[in-house]
Amino acid sequence: MNEWYTQKEVADRLGVSKPTVYHYGKQGKIKKIMDPYRLHREARYYKEDVDRLAIVRKQIPTGMRPSEVAKQLGLSVQSVYKYIKDDTIKALEVPFGDERTTYVISEEAFEEAKELLQFSESERVRKIEYYESSNDIALFQLFQSSDNLIARVIRNKELDWGFYLPNYQKWVNYEEGTERYSLNPCYGIHKEPFDNKGYVHIKILKGEDILYPFIDFIYELWGIENLGIREHDLWVHISLKAGEVPFTELPFPIEQLLLHVQEGTIEIAEGLVIVRSAYRKTNLELPIKILDKVKQFAENEKITMSQWVERALQQSIDEEE
Known part of the structure; x- marks a missing residue:
């Protein structure tokens, strides 16, 4: 009986690709049989090492890797790791190599995450989701009457635009809100479009104290032209265009906001809110066939x-x- 496996046999034995077998050899997980004179057409690995690694892999809980979850949900791998860290995606930390760990996401945990994260960060939020052009109003925009009645723009179950009146705990349509209750916007919601292309992604659970102050802040400073808002059952996804905008007062602690940033960075410096995308454009020269x-x-x-x-x-x- 052979005391070795070919690279293809190792791949089949471990259930991985041939490039992964090569990396296992480089990492010292399996030992490659030296062949300085190239007498064999395919690389060979000691059978004992491969069998030992196969046993170790069987003991590791089965499931999906973060990169596989990212592919299935249409997210970046970076975002998946952030969702794991904030416990949005349930994952089990398992050994990976020497003194390292990785994450495994079970099928049940994946389905839970899929149900919760029903948006793709690559899919730009459509303006009709957060802006109603005929009345020039935006989702969650703050309105107020002359006698200090407060209201927020929301849509009802039929997706009709209107106002929620917390004092009366009821929804009214736009006409009733503006005519009967004399509601007027507390700020403008339009700015010139920024030249920058990248976005920062923010996820805030409904009920968080920072949600509405932050939305008021970005509507007034960024304008609907430079952001996107998508409402979910439990939380709100906000895409904020990269840029530097001056401000006079911050209506919330910046540390509180940073807890909700999923991708990209937000900083405060010298009277500016500085928003930077996690992505940088680069040029690569590749063969046309590739x-x-x-x-x-x-x-x-x-x-x-x-x-x-x-x-x-x-x-x-x-x-x-």
């Missing part, structure tokens, strides 16, 4: 080429680490 293949693969999965390349690079980095 670009055509990437385009085809991305179209098959209904994602962008950038997303496909990001995922491929992240998988390679994960394997190297």
Whole structure:
């Protein structure tokens, strides 16, 4: 009986790809049989090492890796790790290599996350989701009457636009709100579009104290032209365009806001709110054949080429680490 496996046999034995087998060898998880004279067409690995690793892998809980969850949910891998850290995605930390760990997401935990995260960060929020052009009003916008009656713009179950009156605990349509209750906007919601392309993604649970002060703040400073808001059952997803905007007063602690930033950074410096996307545009020169293949693969999965390349690079980095 052979005391070794070929690279393909190792891949089949461990249920991984051939490049992963190569990385296992580089990491010292399995030992490659030296072949300085190239007498064998395929790399070989000691059977004892491979069998030992197979036993270890069987003891590790089964499930999906963060990169696989990212692919299924249409998220960036970075966002998946953030959702794991804030416990939005339930994951089990398991050993990975020497003195390192990784995460495994069970099928049940994945389905829970899928139900909760029913949006794709790559799918830009449509303006009709948070802006009603005929009356020039925006979702959760603050209104007030001359006798200090407060109201917020919301949509009812039929998705009709109107106002919620907390003092009366009821919803009224736009006409009744403006005519009967004399509601007027507390601030403007329009600004010139920023030249920057990137966005910062923020997730705030409904009921959090910071939600409405933050929305008032960005409507007035960023304007609807430079943001997106998508309402979910339990929380609100906000896409804020990268840029630097001066302000006079911050109506909430910046530390409280930072807890809700999922992707990108927000800083306060010298009277400016500085919003930076987690992404940077770069130029890569690749053969046309590779670009055509990437385009085809991305179209098959209904994602962008950038997303496909990001995922491929992240998988390679994960394997190297």
